[in-house]
Amino acid sequence: MGQIETSLHQSKKASEYSGSDSLDERVFAERIHILYGHTPVVLGGGVFVAFVTAAMLWATVSHSLLAQWVGLHLLLALIRGILAKVYFSTRRSGTGMRVRHWAWAYTVGAGISGVLWGSLAWLAMDTASLSDTMIVSLVLFGMIAACIGSHAPFVPSFIAYAYPAGGMLALRFLVEGGSLTLIGILGIVFLLPNTMYAVNLFRTIQESIARRFEREVLLADVQEKREESERANLDKSRFLAAVSHDLRQPLHALDLFHSSLKARLEHEDEQRLLGLASHSSQALGEMLGELMDIARFDTGKVTPEPRIVPLAPLLRDCTDEMRPLADEKGLDMRVRLPRKGCVDTDPVLLKRILRNLLSNAIRHTESGGVLVSTRMRDGWACIEVYDTGPGIAKEQLPYIFDEFYQIDNPERDREKGLGLGLAIVRRVSKMLGHRIAVRSRLGRGSCFSVAVPLCAVAEQCQPGDVEELFDAADVSGLFLVVVDDDRAILQGMRELLRSWGCEVLLAESGAELLAELTTHEYPRPDVLISDYRLRGGHTGLEVVSAVQAHFGVAVPAVIISGDVHPEVQKQVDQTGCCWLQKPVQDDELKRVLAELSQAAA
Structure with missing residues (x-):
């Protein structure tokens, strides 16, 4: 009986609203909603069994008595059906919903139904007739067992139904005495395991609902945190985009003055100092450009324009553009151009990916060289950039595409950039639907790759689709x-x-x-x-x-x-x-x- 008392206490506690215990309130309300959700099956099944029972007893029991008993079942089913309809209407409106009252209203209806079924043992069961006794006993015990699942969300409703129905039957056997006394005792005992089962099922239902709500709360919290993070990221990007014009103005003027001074200075020391100033200005411009690119990608202000592009000229342009940087460090830059092949991509954005990968490889390689090669596989062109740099530790690989993440720059040396190059690669690759990958060995070097979809119709690919570099011409006299x-x-x-x-x-x-x-x-x-x-x-x-x-x-x-x-x-x-x-x-x-x-x- 301790389990029954505990269950009743939990049900009562859950039914009492508390402003500080909203989860228990939601769980209790959901349990009662499930309870009322079983109403059509409970009422329909009860009326059907009542008719079947009356039919089986029709030959031995007063017809008027059975008709009145079935009529009461119909009337009770009608009242409880109207009550359920009002409940669902009130729940949908969301106003004046006192769940505890609805729970006990359902329990009262279940109790009346239990009494009505239990009365069958006194009104229609002739203990001298074995057939009548078996029919009534089997019907009542069957109805009690069948109602466990529908009444388990609120155990008091099960007790209100099962105990009058089973208790009145057991009492009839005990009153008759004799050999029926043992059957009466067994009837009382029958109620106990069924009650235990109802309590266990109640706990399962309650825990399941609670876990579902806790999961919903957790997911809502995660969603809120993600939205806050996205808003903060967008705010950062909007800020960078908003100030970009003002930041670029003085930098643009500074570059113009550097360029005009370059043609006027004659002494070597002056040229060297101007070169250092120009180099710092260019580095600042590159950093600002990377910040602006991050802002543009995050705010969705870059729209890819894919088209069919021949791969070899595009790779040649990128490597030729980056070769002077490799020559400055004494690195050997080689490229293995594919003999044929066209890809479906935005050439401007793909060039940006390749420039960043090449720049990253050159920056972190002190000796040896950089190799660009292409492998065709399963409809994809896999462009690979190898370097003979120091390599990347396995535990650092998951973070190298994060913003501002740099492995070997704790002092934030501006010569090593801001740590945005690979972050831009990831954003642009995701935007284009291209796959990026990296593999590395410490002391041996790294290989970054980007997989670009091949074009199925090579004839559509014309070399002119790729932008060509123009040599600056003479502008004197303009x-x-x-x-x-x-x-x-x-x-x-x-x-x-x-x-x-x-x-x-x-x-x-x-x-x-x-x-x-x-x-x-x-x-x-x-x-x-x-x-x-x-x-x-x-x-x-x-x-x-x-x-x-x-x-x-x-x-x-x-x-x-x-x-x-x-x-x-x-x-x-x-x-x-x-x-x-x-x-x-x-x-x-x-x-x-x-x-x-x-x-x-």
């Missing part, structure tokens, strides 16, 4: 117009462009430029250079449109900006202007100016 609201950048541009032999007209806004063009009879500029964002909410595209309207012809234009939003670059591309990202290297600017002027000529 008439260039520069518009920027930053005076330092204007001065740096003037000095740099004049050192190339160009004639330069400067303006801080479109209005100032138009006024100057209207006042003096300037010829059509060979190229117009403008910052994208200008004072007063104006843009460089508006300046380009106004200048072209002034001369009545198309004017080649370059838009330079520190914005990282792809929408801005898309707008520029749609106008036919050339887009350059700050800070701009002097050789890149010179190449673009030469191309635009030659195309216009």
Whole structure:
């Protein structure tokens, strides 16, 4: 009986609402919901068995008595059915839901049903008739056993049903006495194991519900933490994107001054100092570029544009671009180009992956060399970058693609970068759907690989799909117009462009430029250079449109900006202007100016 008392105590405790024990409240409410969920089966089955029982006793028991008994079952089933319907309606509305009252209301209905079934032993069972006694006994004991599963979510409802039904039958046998006394005692004993089973089933149900709710709470907490982490990451990325323009402005001006000074300094010591300053400026620009790339990838502002690309020219471009870095360290860079093969990828983003892998390999290799090779397997081109560096310990491999993670740079030496190169590789690879892998042995070197899907139709692949590098041409004698609201950048541009032999007209806004063009009879500029964002909410595209309207012809234009939003670059591309990202290297600017002027000529 101790288990029964414990179960009853737990049920009572669970049914009492407490503001500090919300989990127990939810578990109790769910148990009662399961209890009411069994109503259709309980009521339907009970009415069906009542009809069958009446039919079996019809020949020996008063017809009116059986009809009244079955009628009471129907009436009780109707009332309990209406009660269940009101319960479900109240639960859906979510207002005025006092679960404890609903639990005891169900228990009262179960108790009345138990009494109604138990009354059969006194009203319809003739102990002198073996058939009647067996029918009534089997029906009542069967109904008690059958109701365990449906009433186990709330044990008091089982007791309210089973004890009147079984107790009244056992009492009838005890009253009759004689040989039936033993059957009455066995009937009472029959109730005890069934009650124990109901209690055990109740505990199983309660624990299962509790674990489910705890799991839901845990998952909700994990989801909330993940969302907080994602929000923090997006906030970081938005911050980096927002300040990128302001950070790039002075850096762009600094690069312009360095480039203009380079042509004027004659002494070797001065050239060396300027080279060191330029190197530091370029390193800062590269770090800023990596931070901006992370921000663009995290905020979803980079959209891949996959197409069919021949693999060999793309690999050749990447290795030729990175070869000077290897030569500076005395490393041997080799590439094994595939004889044929085209891949389905975004060539710009794939080049970014390969540049980062090559740069990483060169940076961490002091002697030996770097090898780039390609293996074709199962519809994939696996591009592998080998190095003879120090290798990576096995326990460090899971972390090397994390942001700012560097194995051999505890002092945060800027010459070794920020630790973002491989983080960018992982982001871009995931964006493209390419697979990245790494294997390494300490003291022997490492191999990083990226698997790119091969193109099934090689005939669609044309060498011209890959961007070619252009050699900077002579730009002396060009008439260039520069518009920027930053005076330092204007001065740096003037000095740099004049050192190339160009004639330069400067303006801080479109209005100032138009006024100057209207006042003096300037010829059509060979190229117009403008910052994208200008004072007063104006843009460089508006300046380009106004200048072209002034001369009545198309004017080649370059838009330079520190914005990282792809929408801005898309707008520029749609106008036919050339887009350059700050800070701009002097050789890149010179190449673009030469191309635009030659195309216009």
